Amino acid sequence: MELKIAKFGGTSIGNGKKIRKAAQSVVNEYMKGNKVVVVVSAINKTTDNLIKIVKDSVDSNVTDKQMAEILSMGEMTSVRVMSSVIESLGVKSEYIDPYSDEWPLLTNNKVLEAKIDFKASELMSKELNRILDQGIIPVVCGFLGKGPDGEITTLGRGGSDITAFLLGHSLNADEVIIVTDVDGVMSTDPNKIQKAKKLDKISVEEMRDLATHGAQVLHPHALKYKDPLINAKIISHEYGDLSNPGTTIVGPYEGEMMKTTILYPEPISVVAIVGDGMLKKPGLLSKITTILAKNDINIFGISAGQNSVTIFINKKNSDEAYHLLHDMVIDSEELSSLSLGKEIAMLTLVSPDFIETPGIISDITVPLRENNINIVEISSSQTAVVIFVELADGEKAFELVKDVLE
Ligand SMILES: Nc1ncnc2c1ncn2[C@@H]1O[C@H](COP(=O)(O)OP(=O)(O)O)[C@@H](O)[C@H]1O
Numbered sequence: 001m002e003l004k005i006a007k008f009g010g011t012s013i014g015n016g017k018k019i020r021k022a023a024q025s026v027v028n029e030y031m032k033g034n035k036v037v038v039v040v041s042a043i044n045k046t047t048d049n050l051i052k053i054v055k056d057s058v059d060s061n062v063t064d065k066q067m068a069e070i071l072s073m074g075e076m077t078s079v080r081v082m083s084s085v086i087e088s089l090g091v092k093s094e095y096i097d098p099y100s101d102e103w104p105l106l107t108n109n110k111v112l113e114a115k116i117d118f119k120a121s122e123l124m125s126k127e128l129n130r131i132l133d134q135g136i137i138p139v140v141c142g143f144l145g146k147g148p149d150g151e152i153t154t155l156g157r158g159g160s161d162i163t164a165f166l167l168g169h170s171l172n173a174d175e176v177i178i179v180t181d182v183d184g185v186m187s188t189d190p191n192k193i194q195k196a197k198k199l200d201k202i203s204v205e206e207m208r209d210l211a212t213h214g215a216q217v218l219h220p221h222a223l224k225y226k227d228p229l230i231n232a233k234i235i236s237h238e239y240g241d242l243s244n245p246g247t248t249i250v251g252p253y254e255g256e257m258m259k260t261t262i263l264y265p266e267p268i269s270v271v272a273i274v275g276d277g278m279l280k281k282p283g284l285l286s287k288i289t290t291i292l293a294k295n296d297i298n299i300f301g302i303s304a305g306q307n308s309v310t311i312f313i314n315k316k317n318s319d320e321a322y323h324l325l326h327d328m329v330i331d332s333e334e335l336s337s338l339s340l341g342k343e344i345a346m347l348t349l350v351s352p353d354f355i356e357t358p359g360i361i362s363d364i365t366v367p368l369r370e371n372n373i374n375i376v377e378i379s380s381s382q383t384a385v386v387i388f389v390e391l392a393d394g395e396k397a398f399e400l401v402k403d404v405l406e
């Protein structure tokens with residue numbers, strides 16, 4: 001017997017017929033001998049409609065608390081409908097909303113973009129086992145949370161995916177199935193480019209980056225809760241079959257373990273190329289990277305401004321790169337000169353939490369400033385911050401920043 005979490009997005013339960021099909025797919029899975037926890041979003045565009053109604057009526061005079069309560073009506077309704085349809089198909093079901101004793105998802109009191117209290121939610125989720133053990137299919141409101149004073153909170157738009165993965169983690173589920181309106185994860189948004197191709201699999205890291213940069217198909221924070229042993233996939237509601245292969249999300253999200261601070265063990269060199277208005281000329285960056293790639297020189301970082309490009313490479317490649325790039329500069333009309341700077345150290349901090357931790361850059365840079373360590377360059381993405389400091393400062397900078405992620 002396996003435990004599966006099946007999350008149905010708004011379009012997958014967009015009308016009565018679709019809800020029935022979704023419920024039937026859950027019942028079929030249950031009949032195979034598996035336990036299923038259902039997570040549902042609001043029916044179709046209910047959340048959008050509620051937002052519009054509020055805007056056209058009270059507009060900005062609505063309080064956050066009122067807004068969260070109004071938005072919650074979408075999921076409050078869909079769990080009740082879904083649960084009734086499952087029961088009509090002959091299997092016992094119970095809807096679980098924030099007023100239920102077994103409500104699993106506890107948050108802080110930031111009602112519209114609530115932060116999950118992970119430990120408390122992990123513990124509360126286990127209450128669902130009591131229902132599952134009685135052969136009942138729980139249908140849980142996605143997107144909603146309960147704050148410290150019992151207030152309704154919401155996880156932010158698209159938050160039902162987070163609910164599904166959090167429950168998957170807390171209940172040690174075998175599989176999290178995200179049911180949506182496309183065949184799986186595609187080479188791009190199929191609603192924008194029709195010939196987009198379905199991917200059979202995608203790594204957790206790729207999926208997270210895709211989601212972070214706007215691919216709506218999965219909420220970027222959801223994968224934080226994907227444990228190594230949990231299978232996850234994204235499938236279409238069209239087939240009415242939870243065993244459809246869709247796109248498998250491969251690999252663990254190592255969560256805590258992924259938080260690392262690394263001091264690159266070898267010195268890094270920096271080459272700066274200057275030229276007037278160089279970035280107005282298309283193709284310049286590719287020229288630089290192609291020359292280095294052809295000579296098997298790895299680029300650790302690159303930053304581009306209006307009149308200069310700075311390239312970070314391993315010191316052992318620096319002379320070769322310097323000569324190669326110099327040849328390029330003297331052959332080019334747009335570029336005027338280049339310099340090989342002094343040796344520097346590269347620190348990389350990786351954490352899945354960067355994406356949702358305001359102020360993290362200052363947490364990292366303040367100790368450096370207080371210790372008079374000059375930052376030669378810093379770049380940040382959703383999950384990594386890379387800092388270049390002078391070589392002599394490398395070890396000390398590492399000691400100062402390595403505790404920031406703790
Ligand atoms: N690379 C992609 N692959 C698949 N779908 C994508 C991709 N990028 C964006 N999307 C969009 O994600 C949508 C599904 O997400 P969403 O509308 O939030 O579904 P749901 O209501 O099921 O949560 C698709 O209809 C599609 O337009």
Ligand SMILES: N[C@@H](CC(=O)OP(=O)(O)O)C(=O)O
Pocket residue numbers: 008009010011041042047048074142143156157158159160161
């Ligand atoms: N109903 C909420 C939460 C959600 O996750 O929806 P969906 O799964 O349809 O993207 C919203 O529209 O934001």
